[in-house]
Amino acid sequence: MTDIAVVSVTTAGPRRGWRSLGTWLGAAVVGITLFAAIFGPWLAPHDPFTQDLTRRLLPPFWMDGTDPAHPFGTDQLGRDYLSRLIYGARISMLIGIAVTITSGVIGIVLGVIGGFAGGKVDDAVLFAITCRLSIPVVLVALAVVGLLGSSLTLLVLTLGLLLWDRFAVVARSTTMQVRNLDFVAAAWCAGCSRGYILAREVLPNIASHLAVVATLEIALAILLEAALSFLGLGVPPPLPSWGLMIAEAKEYMFFSPWVIMIPGVALFVLVFGINLLGDGLRDLLGTGERS
Amino acid sequence: MSATPAIEVKSARRTFRTSGGLFGTAREVVAVDDVSLAVPAGSVLGIVGESGCGKSTLARLILGLLPTTAGEVLVDGQRLDGMDRRFRAELIQPVFQDPFASLNPRRRIGDIVALPLVAQGKFAGAEIGRKVAEMLERVGLASDMAGRLPAELSGGQRQRVAIARALILRPRIVVCDEPTSALDVSVQAQILNLLAELRREFNLTYLFISHNLAVVEHVATEVAVMYLGRIVEQAPTAELFHAPRHPYTRALLASVLTPEPGLGVPDVGLGDILPDPANIPPGCRFHPRCPVAIERCGSVAPPLLAAAHSRVECHLAVAGAA
Numbered sequence: 001m002t003d004i005a006v007v008s009v010t011t012a013g014p015r016r017g018w019r020s021l022g023t024w025l026g027a028a029v030v031g032i033t034l035f036a037a038i039f040g041p042w043l044a045p046h047d048p049f050t051q052d053l054t055r056r057l058l059p060p061f062w063m064d065g066t067d068p069a070h071p072f073g074t075d076q077l078g079r080d081y082l083s084r085l086i087y088g089a090r091i092s093m094l095i096g097i098a099v100t101i102t103s104g105v106i107g108i109v110l111g112v113i114g115g116f117a118g119g120k121v122d123d124a125v126l127f128a129i130t131c132r133l134s135i136p137v138v139l140v141a142l143a144v145v146g147l148l149g150s151s152l153t154l155l156v157l158t159l160g161l162l163l164w165d166r167f168a169v170v171a172r173s174t175t176m177q178v179r180n181l182d183f184v185a186a187a188w189c190a191g192c193s194r195g196y197i198l199a200r201e202v203l204p205n206i207a208s209h210l211a212v213v214a215t216l217e218i219a220l221a222i223l224l225e226a227a228l229s230f231l232g233l234g235v236p237p238p239l240p241s242w243g244l245m246i247a248e249a250k251e252y253m254f255f256s257p258w259v260i261m262i263p264g265v266a267l268f269v270l271v272f273g274i275n276l277l278g279d280g281l282r283d284l285l286g287t288g289e290r291s
Numbered sequence: 292m293s294a295t296p297a298i299e300v301k302s303a304r305r306t307f308r309t310s311g312g313l314f315g316t317a318r319e320v321v322a323v324d325d326v327s328l329a330v331p332a333g334s335v336l337g338i339v340g341e342s343g344c345g346k347s348t349l350a351r352l353i354l355g356l357l358p359t360t361a362g363e364v365l366v367d368g369q370r371l372d373g374m375d376r377r378f379r380a381e382l383i384q385p386v387f388q389d390p391f392a393s394l395n396p397r398r399r400i401g402d403i404v405a406l407p408l409v410a411q412g413k414f415a416g417a418e419i420g421r422k423v424a425e426m427l428e429r430v431g432l433a434s435d436m437a438g439r440l441p442a443e444l445s446g447g448q449r450q451r452v453a454i455a456r457a458l459i460l461r462p463r464i465v466v467c468d469e470p471t472s473a474l475d476v477s478v479q480a481q482i483l484n485l486l487a488e489l490r491r492e493f494n495l496t497y498l499f500i501s502h503n504l505a506v507v508e509h510v511a512t513e514v515a516v517m518y519l520g521r522i523v524e525q526a527p528t529a530e531l532f533h534a535p536r537h538p539y540t541r542a543l544l545a546s547v548l549t550p551e552p553g554l555g556v557p558d559v560g561l562g563d564i565l566p567d568p569a570n571i572p573p574g575c576r577f578h579p580r581c582p583v584a585i586e587r588c589g590s591v592a593p594p595l596l597a598a599a600h601s602r603v604e605c606h607l608a609v610a611g612a613a
Contacts, residue, residue, distance in 0.1 A: 182393035183403075185356050186456065190407035191380030204397040 023280025029273025036086050037093040044083035045069070048240045052078035057256050072262055075245070076252055081259070084240035085266060091241045092222045092270065095156055099221035100214050102160025107167025108210060114168075115175030116198060125172060132165045137224065141233045150236045155228065159221055170213050174206040208285030215278030219271040226267055242267050295368040296329040297464050297496035298336075298353055298383075303327070303362035305348055309569065320569045322348040324520035325362070330513075332463070335490070335497040337511030337528070339504060339543065343568060345520040346500045350468045353498060354385050367463060377411050384457035386486075388469035390449035394441040400427070401437030404455045411460070426455045430485060447478035451485070458489060464496045471506060483510060504547055508532055513600070516540045519566050519576045526601035536603045538581050575606065583607060 036043060052074070059066050060073040060081070067073075072081035114125025137159070144158050178184065179202065187201045226243025228234035235241045237248070242263040249259035305323040322345040330336045338346045351357040353364055355371045364371045366383050384407070387393040394403055401423050408419045424434040430451040441449055450470065457465055467486065471479040487510060490497060501507050507514055508528060515525040516539060524537040535541045572579050578588035585606065593604045 182387040182389060183395040185351075185354075186385060186387065186393055186453070187395075187406060187410075188356060188376075189354055189380060189383070189385050190456070191377040191410040192406065193376070193410075196410070200398075201395055205395070 020280060020283070022276040023283075026273045026276025026278070026280060029269055030277050033089050033270050033273070034093060037090040040086045040090050044080075044086045045071075046080035046083045048079060048083040048087040049238055050079060054078065057252065057259065059256070060258050060262065063258070073258065075259060076248065081262060084245060085242075085262065087240040088242045088245060088263065088266070089270075091152070091235060091239060092225065092267075095152075095159070095225045095235075096218035096222045096274075098156045099159040099163060099225075100217045102156065103162070103164035103217060103221075104167050104210070104214060106161070107164030107169075108171045110164070111168040111171025111173075112175050112198065112202065112206075115172040116179055116194075116202065118176075118179075122172070125168065129165055129168050129172075132162070132168075135162065137162050138228070138231070138233070141228050145233045150233065152235050152239065155225065155234055159224060163217055163221060163224075166213050166217065167210065170209050171206060174209045175202055178202050178205045208282055211285055212278050212282045215274050215281060219274040219278075222267070222274075223271060295332070296365075297332040297334075297367060298328070298330040298498060299365040299368070300326055300328045300349075300353065301363050301365070303349070303352055303359045303364060305345075305352055305357060306360045318569045321520050321571060322568060323352060323359075324571075326517075326520070326522055327362075328515060328522060328525065330464075330496055330498060332496050333494060334512045335499055335510055337507035337514040338498065338500045338517055339502060339507050339514060340517035341502065341543075343566070344517045345568070346517050347468055348520075349517070350385070350466050350498065350500050354383060354466050355379060380407055380410060380462070381460050382462055383464040383466065384460065384462040386450070386453050386457050386465060386467045386470045389473045390446055390453055391441075391473070393453050394449055396441050398440075399437065400432075400439050400441065400444070400452055403441070403452060404437075404459055406456060407460045422459060423455075426459050427452075429489075430455045430458075431481075445478075446474050447481060450474060450478075450482050454482075454485065454489070458493065458495075461493060462495075464498070466498045466500075468500045469502070470499075472501065472503065479506070486510065504532075504543060516543065519568055519571055521576065521604065522602075523577065523605070524601075524603045526603075530601060536601075536608045537577075537605050538583050538607070539577050542582070575604075 046069075055067070055070075055074055055078045056076055058070050058074040058078075061068075061071045063073075070080050070082070072085060075081055075084065110125050110128060114122040140162060141155075141158050144154060148154055184197060184201050187197050192201070225234050225241065226246065229241045229243030230247040232247065234243055237244060245263040246260055246267075249256075249263070253260040303323055303326045304321070307320045307322055309318045309320055324345075326345075326349060328336065338349065340346050348357065352359055353366070353371075355364070355374070358372060366374075366379070371379070394400075401420075404423045404426060405419050408414045408422060414422075423437060427434050427436060432448060432451050432455070436444070436448070436452075441452070444452065450473075454470075470486065471482050474482060483506065486497070489495065497510070499507065499510055511528050513525065514528050514531045515522045516531070516537065517523070518539050524531065524535070524540045526536075531540065532544065535544055566576070566580070572589075574590045575581070575584070575588040575593045578584040581588060587606055591606070593606045593608075596603050596605075596608055
C-alpha cells in the first residue's frame, strides 16, 4: 500500500491532471462555452433581440407542442431561448475573463509587492486588503448603478476593482513563502536584480496557485454578474445575460418552469466546469514535487 | 599575498524584533551579538554551535542577505553594504544547506548554474553554455544534466549543482552553510572531498558552518565556537580539538556520539534548559548551563582573552592562565 502511495506521489504533477476525468469534463464545458461565446453570431439560429408576441413561451424540444425552429422554446416576449442562451454565454465569459484580468493584475501586483518587500509596504498592502474586505460588493454595485446607471463596461469595472482581494491574499502569502527559500537567496547572491528575481524566480513558483485563484474568480464573477443582473443591478435589458434571463423568468416559473431552469442549469454547469478545470490546472502546473 | 583578510567582521550585531501581537510587548531577539572575526585569504574558518546560536544569521550577514543592526562586514577589504551586486557576486558566493530548497524547481539545471553569469550581463550565450558545461563536468555531473529539472536529481547531485553555481564566476570566497547536513552520510564525504579539491584548485577561502564537529575538524584550518550569538572560543583546529579552553567547547566535543550503541547519548552535564536568544542571561551567557560556573559568572561578563591565533571568553580561562 505504501509503495503505491509513494509512486503516485512522485509521478504526480504534469500527468495526473490529464488523467483525471474531472479535468477533461471541465475543459470540455469551458471549451464549449467559449466556442459558443466566440462564434455566437454564427451559431445562434435567431436574433436574440427579435420579439414575436404571437409565439410567447413556446416549450423546449422535450415537451409537447414545440416548434422545431425554437429547440429551447421562446421567452415571455417570444424571443428564441437558444439564441439568448448562446448570446448570454458571451456576456458571462466576457465578464468572467475581463473581471478576472482586471482584478488579477491589481491583486497580484499588490500581493507580490507586499509579500516580497515585507515591513511597512506589506502593512500597507494588508491594510488595503482589509479595507477591500470590509466593502460589500452588492452595495457598491447598487451605488454605482444608482449614480451612473447600468452598463456592461461599468459592471466589469465595478467587479474588477472589487474582486482582487483573493488574488492579493494568495499572491502575498505564496510570495512570502517562496521569498524565504534558499534559491531566492542564491539568486540574490548571484547578483540578480530585484525585478529579475520577482519575475523569474518568484512568479513562476506561485503561478499555479494564482491559476487556481483565477478559475475561482472567473466562476465567482460569472455568478456575481448573474446575481446582480437578477437584482436589476447588472447588465441592462435587453442584453441576454443568464442572470437577467433567470430574473425575467421568475414570474413564469410556476407555469413554465423550464424558462428558469435552462439558464439556471447553464450557469451551474459552467461554474462547475470552471472549478473542475481549476483543480486540473493546479495539478498540471505543479512541479512534481510535494515539498 | 595581501594581508587583507578575505572576510572581516567588525563588532557585528543583528537583532530581530518579534511581534508581541496587539497587546503583547514586542521582544528583541539578539541573533548575532558583537561578533568580530577575520578569515585570512586561502583558509577555512569553521563555525560550530547548536541550532539557534546565530551561525546561519552570521552567514547571511557575511553574504549581504541581511543588513547588520550594528557593526560592519568587509569582504576583501570592502564594505558589503552599498557594494554593486554584480561585483559582490564575483567576490563571494553561497552553498546552502538544503539542496531541495536552494534550486528553483522551475528552471533547468543549465539555467540554474548559468544564473550568476547571466546576471553579470557581459557574457555571450555561447560562452555561457561552454562555461556551464565545463563547470558541470568539474563538479562531477554529466553535461546532459543541463537539460534536466532539479526534481529529477538526487540530493547529492543537487548539491553539486549548487556548488557549480557558486563557483561559475570563480569567486574568491564561498560561504558554506551546513553544505552536507541534509545529505546521506555516504554522499557527505563525496561533497566534502569535492569542496576540498575545488578549494585547492581555485584557491578559495571558505567560511564553513556546521554543527557536525567531525566535518569541521576535517575541513577547517581554524574553528570558532558560537553560543547564543557570540563567539566564545576561536582557535586553530588542532588546538581547539585537543585543548579546548571554554567549557562549552568541551561539552560540544564530549557530546559527539560514539559508535558503541550501549553507551547511549552522552551526558555532558549541560542540563535540559535550552538557551533563549530573546532572554540572554546576565554575566556570562553560558553560566546557567555551565558545569563549572563560579559565582562571578552570573554577574560579570567574561573578558576576551586574545592571543595571536586564539581567543576565549571565560572567567575560568583567566584563572587557568594565571
